[in-house]
Amino acid sequence: GTDSLPAWQRMEIYSQSYWRRLFGVLHEEFPMLYRLFGQEGFDRLLAVPYIVRYPPASWSLSRLATHFTKWVDAEYQGDDNVLVQACADLDWACREIFVAQEHPRPDLSNGEALLAQKIALQPFVKLLELPGHYLHFRKALLEHPPEYWHEADFPKLEKGRLFYFVLYRGGSCALEWQELSHEAYLLLRAIEEGYTIDEACDRVTLDGIEEQVAFWLQEWLIRNWLHFQL
Known part of the structure; x- marks a missing residue:
């Protein structure tokens, strides 16, 4: 010894x-x-x-x-x-x-009040702007142990433009992600910075996609990505 x-x-x-x-x-x-x-x-x-x-x-x-x-x-x-x-x-x-912790879901019964209420992203929701599709790249890398990559070629990384992602904790604590349009990313980023939904919509150019924005907001609330600021 x-x-x-x-x-x-x-x-x-x-x-x-x-x-x-x-x-x-x-x-x-x-x-x-x-x-x-x-x-x-x-x-x-x-x-x-x-x-x-x-x-x-x-x-x-x-x-x-x-x-x-x-x-x-x-x-x-x-x-x-x-x-x-x-x-x-x-x-x-x-x-x-x-x-990350989880805050209570917003009350969805009063839609008008919800638009003017200060909201924020749940702590388990992360926004990323990346210069390649690093989510696919990460999945391919982690499919094999570190030793595998000593000899093997690394996975192909799709790049050439910016990619916008939201990562979040889904059911059974599984990591889930979704690729976003630039407008959806900017809208979520504005909400993350403390703007109300109304204010966030005013800050982002949303011409011609108003109906899509309403669908996004409904989806984000259902997925529990948002909460009232404490």
């Missing part, structure tokens, strides 16, 4: 074990990046510099990755920074959705 080792060797073993534990948390929080970089690359290029910049603030490691997407945006300098940022944002959004 380690008790027979000199104190400095025991400390080194404990230190290595602690670092591996930190790395393991980040591997789990960012499965896309872990597969893209591999363990050695992920730990050297992402995990070590991130942990040095943002060491754990408490004994609980559940919030270790809280600043990771911000760190990638500010510090990561690789030529693939757009890809890395998009994957980090998506992985973190998926993680946050599972631990």
Whole structure:
């Protein structure tokens, strides 16, 4: 056992074990990046510099990755920074959705009052604007363990335009997503920023799609994406 080792060797073993534990948390929080970089690359290029910049603030490691997407945006300098940022944002959004709370549903009995009421997105609903179809890309990556990608070609990433997504926690706590039109994304973003439905509709160019907007709002309320601001 380690008790027979000199104190400095025991400390080194404990230190290595602690670092591996930190790395393991980040591997789990960012499965896309872990597969893209591999363990050695992920730990050297992402995990070590991130942990040095943002060491754990408490004994609980559940919030270790809280600043990771911000760190990638500010510090990561690789030529693939757009890809890395998009994957980090998506992985973190998926993680946050599972631990977010849920507020009571709005009362739908008074439609007129609902339009003027301050509402917000449920905490388990996340909006993402991404430079590629990273949801399909993520699904294909995660279908195989990290070791598979050591030799295999990465999945094809559909890109060339901006994609707008809403991610949310569905039934049985399953991660669900939907691709949005630009107008629907902007409308949800305005609601997220604290505008009433009436105000949000005024801020977004909706010419010719008013009936579609009414359908969207009905769908979002039924799906429980919205709640009254507390």
